[in-house]
Structures are given as C-alpha cells and as structure tokens.
Amino acid sequence: xxxxxxxxxxxxxxxxxxxxxxxxxxxxxxxxxxxxxxxxxxxxxxxxxxxxxxxxxxxxxxxxxxxxxxxxxxxxxxxxxxxxxxxxxxxxxxxxxxxxxxxxxxxxxxxxxxxxxxxxxxxxxxxxxxxxxxxxxxxxxxxxxxxxxxxxxxxxxxxxxxxxxxxxxxxxxxxxxxxxxxxxxxxxxxxxxxxxxxxxxxxxxxxxxxxxxxxxxxxxxxxxxxxxxxxxxxxxxxxxxxxxxxxxxxxxxxxxxxxxxxxx
Amino acid sequence: xxxxxxxxxxxxxxxxxxxxxxxxxxxxxxxxxxxxxxxxxxxxxxxxxxxxxxxxxxxxxxxxxxxxxxxxxxxxxxxxxxxxxxxxxxxxxxxxxxxxxxxxxxxxxxxxxx
Amino acid sequence: xxxxxxxxxxxxxxxxxxxxxxxxxxxxxxxxxxxxxxxxxxxxxxxxxxxxxxxxxxxxxxxxxxxxxxxxxxxx
Numbered sequence: 001x002x003x004x005x006x007x008x009x010x011x012x013x014x015x016x017x018x019x020x021x022x023x024x025x026x027x028x029x030x031x032x033x034x035x036x037x038x039x040x041x042x043x044x045x046x047x048x049x050x051x052x053x054x055x056x057x058x059x060x061x062x063x064x065x066x067x068x069x070x071x072x073x074x075x076x077x078x079x080x081x082x083x084x085x086x087x088x089x090x091x092x093x094x095x096x097x098x099x100x101x102x103x104x105x106x107x108x109x110x111x112x113x114x115x116x117x118x119x120x121x122x123x124x125x126x127x128x129x130x131x132x133x134x135x136x137x138x139x140x141x142x143x144x145x146x147x148x149x150x151x152x153x154x155x156x157x158x159x160x161x162x163x164x165x166x167x168x169x170x171x172x173x174x175x176x177x178x179x180x181x182x183x184x185x186x187x188x189x190x191x192x193x194x195x196x197x198x199x200x201x202x203x204x205x206x207x208x209x210x211x212x213x214x215x216x217x218x219x220x221x222x223x224x225x226x227x228x229x230x231x232x233x234x235x236x237x238x239x240x241x242x243x244x245x246x247x248x249x250x251x252x253x254x255x256x257x258x259x260x261x262x263x264x
Numbered sequence: 265x266x267x268x269x270x271x272x273x274x275x276x277x278x279x280x281x282x283x284x285x286x287x288x289x290x291x292x293x294x295x296x297x298x299x300x301x302x303x304x305x306x307x308x309x310x311x312x313x314x315x316x317x318x319x320x321x322x323x324x325x326x327x328x329x330x331x332x333x334x335x336x337x338x339x340x341x342x343x344x345x346x347x348x349x350x351x352x353x354x355x356x357x358x359x360x361x362x363x364x365x366x367x368x369x370x371x372x373x374x375x376x377x378x
Numbered sequence: 379x380x381x382x383x384x385x386x387x388x389x390x391x392x393x394x395x396x397x398x399x400x401x402x403x404x405x406x407x408x409x410x411x412x413x414x415x416x417x418x419x420x421x422x423x424x425x426x427x428x429x430x431x432x433x434x435x436x437x438x439x440x441x442x443x444x445x446x447x448x449x450x451x452x453x454x
Contacts, residue, residue, distance in 0.1 A: 021285045032274045041266035043315035050333030058327040066320040067428045070338040082342040089349040096356045148427035152345045156435045249447040272387045276394040283398035291403040309424045319425040332425045340429045348436035355448040362452040
C-alpha cells in the first residue's frame with residue numbers, strides 16, 4: 001500500500017497532491033464558513049413554509065405525521081422523482097452485475113466451497129428475528145401517516161428481513177424465498193401504482209397526485225386519503241429494489257464464476 | 265455554539281473530500297463520497313431546528329405546539345434512501361472494474377493510458 | 379437537550395474523521411456502520427425521528443453489507 005506506481009510525466013506525487021488539496025480545502029473551508037456565519041443562530045428560526053405546513057397539515061390532510069404528509073402529498077411530485085432515481089439505479093445495477101458471456105452460473109460449486117460454519121446461536125437468533133422484522137416493516141409502512149415512518153423506511157426494513165434469512169440459513173433457502181420474477185414484478189408494480197394514483201388524482205380531482213380519497217379523522221388507521229396508499233406503493237418499490245440489490249451482489253459473490261475456473 | 269452544526273457540516277464535507285483525494289482503494293473512495301453526502305444531511309437538519317421544538321408528529325399533542333421544520337426532514341429522508349441505492353450502484357461499477365482491469369487503485373486506473 | 383446535541387455533533391465529527399482514516403475497506407465497513415449509528419443519534423437529538431430511522435437502516439445495515447459483499451467479490 002505504500003509504494004506508488006511509477007509516475008507519468010506531469011503527474012503529482014502523493015505528498016504534493018495532498019499539499020495542493022490542503023491549500024484548496026483551506027480556501028473552500030474559509031468561504032463556506034464565512035457564508036454560514038451569516039446564517040441566523042440554528043436554534044432560532046424555522047423556515048416559514050415549514051411553520052405553515054405544521055399548523056395546517058393535521059386539519060387539512062388528517063395526517064398526524066407531518067413529514068409523511070409532506071413526502072406523499074404536499075411534495076408528492078418530488079417523491080415520484082426520487083422513487084424513479086432508485087428504480088433506475090437498481091436497473092443499472094442489475095444490468096452491470098449480469099452474467100457476462102465469459103461467466104457461468106454455478107449452483108453446485110458453492111456447496112463445496114461454503115460449508116455450513118455458522119453457529120447454532122446465530123442461526124437460531126436470525127430465524128427468530130425474521131418474523132418480527134417483517135411485522136415491523138409492515139407496521140412502519142402502514143402507519144406512515146400516523147407515526148414516524150412510511151414507505152421508504154418500511155421497504156428497507158423488509159429487505160433487511162431477507163438478509164436475516166440468508167445469515168441464518170444458506171443461499172438456496174434465501175433463493176426459494178425471493179423468486180426473482182416476483183420481486184421484479186413487485187418493484188415495478190410499486191412504481192406503477194404511484195403513477196396510477198397520481199393519474200387518478202388528475203382524473204377525479206383535477207391535479208396530478210391530488211389527494212382525492214375521503215380524508216377521515218386524524219389518528220385513524222384508514223385516514224388521510226391517498227397518503228397510506230402511496231406509502232404502501234413506495235414501500236413495495238423500495239423493498240423490491242433493495243432485495244434485488246442484495247441478491248445481485250450475493251449472486252456475484254457466490255454463484256457466478258469465470259468459465260475457465262470450472263476446469264481448474 | 266450558535267453555529268456549531270454548520271461548522272461540523274463543513275468539517276465533515278472537507279474530511280470526506282480529503283479522503284477522496286488521498287484514497288488508494290476505490291471502495292474507500294466510494295465510502296468517502298457517502299461521507300460527503302452525509303454532511304448535507306447535518307446542514308439541512310440544523311437549518312430546520314428550533315429551540316424547544318418537538319418532532320413534527322402530533323399524535324398526542326396539539327398541532328399548534330412549536331415543532332421543527334418537516335420539509336427539510338422530508339428532503340433528507342428520501343435523500344438518505346436514494347443515496348444508499350446510488351452508492352450500491354457505484355460499488356457495482358467498482359466490482360466490474362476489478363473484474364476487467366484487475367486493480368482497484370485509482371492511480372493505476374487511467375482511461376487514457378495505453 | 380443542548381448537551382446531547384453538542385455531544386452528538388462531536389461524536390459525528392470524530393466518526394467522519396475515523397471513517398476516512400480507515401484505509402483498509404474491511405475496517406472501514408465496521409467504522410462506517412458505527413458512523414451511521416452516530417448520525418442516527420444526532421438526528422434524534424435534532425428531533426427528526428423519520429430521518430434517524432432511515433439513516434440507521436441504510437447507513438448502519440444496508441451500506442456496510444453491500445460494502446462487505448463488494449470487498450469479498452474483489453479480493454483475489
């Protein structure tokens with residue numbers, strides 16, 4: 001790690017690069033701090049938009065968790081964009097980590113290499129935690145409009161449950177629990193449901209992503225119109241996306257091998 | 265004290281940039297990019313905070329209680345999740361680089377070479 | 379509450395420095411998980427439970443996992 005590759009002409013040495021960076025960073029830091037010192041004390045002022053939403057969100061949208069109301073109603077369009085960034089990132093990752101032409105999937109070789117060495121305590125704990133984790137994911141997604149949570153957090157927790165399955169057992173068990181066509185369908189269905197709910201808002205209420213379902217009373221589980229539905233759609237999409245992410249990495253590690261390795 | 269969160273945010277950003285500039289392993293660089301992203305979360309939440317404010321969840325308190333800003337929290341929340349997915353994408357690119365070029369040292373990864 | 383925020387800010391500043399200074403990716407995976415947890419505690423101190431929940435799940439669980447898998451794949 002300490003010796004360096006031979007320097008090409010005009011290239012800086014490591015020490016010179018570091019010195020140059022420190023000079024630049026000092027300048028950048030001074031500029032940033034000068035600008036940030038002009039801001040008011042961080043404990044005093046809350047931006048006005050936030051204050052207005054805090055005062056009116058509970059009555060207007062029957063949602064007691066204002067952050068979810070902002071995410072799925074007031075700024076729902078931004079959430080649509082973020083959701084599709086995640087969709088595109090997972091798509092490109094699945095494309096990058098596909099099986100190349102000089103590789104093959106070897107489902108049997110991993111058995112010989114990865115003998116079961118996890119202890120019984122780990123396996124028992126992981127098996128016991130899978131159920132509560134899935135329940136926690138569903139609870140956080142469904143109660144997004146009542147307490148802190150929502151689709152984003154619940155979806156990632158659901159993907160973590162699959163990771164617990166893999167840690168507590170082995171690769172074929174995890175494979176059986178996540179049939180890839182189902183995961184991909186769920187991810188696409190989540191993204192599609194978000195767009196369809198937005199279009200339904202356009203058709204029934206005149207604006208894209210308008211909250212057109214009956215609002216109910218704040219504090220009920222079925223309240224706040226389209227907010228819990230959008231939360232579930234995002235939860236499906238994020239869960240499917242992260243399950244796909246983890247599966248691609250695990251596949252690359254355990255199953256995909258170069259073709260000539262089979263002969264050695 | 266009144267500007268401490270801003271100073272910490274600038275510190276984290278510069279430290280992350282230092283890590284990117286002096287990194288010798290591509291995976292280390294990717295994590296330093298994620299550290300630079302986290303500095304923006306600290307800055308956003310500090311802007312939205314107010315002294316004595318509660319979290320913007322009004323289940324058992326009246327909704328006129330002074331609370332912190334929910335808009336910056338909504339921005340940061342989606343940013344964290346999507347940032348994680350994009351970091352995973354960068355890690356996949358690094359895996360493919362290692363497969364084809366057999367090295368993860370940024371100094372040796374010159375696309376204009378040879 | 380002010381003391382908690384001050385302590386959390388200092389722990390996060392030290393954690394960022396530690397994450398960058400951990401040059402070996404395997405060590406960095408553990409440190410970045412602790413850094414994610416410290417950030418989560420800072421977000422709680424700033425009265426942002428949603429953001430803290432997201433950060434703990436992504437930064438302390440999902441990110442170190444993917445980093446470990448990438449390290450295992452690229453080790454020769």
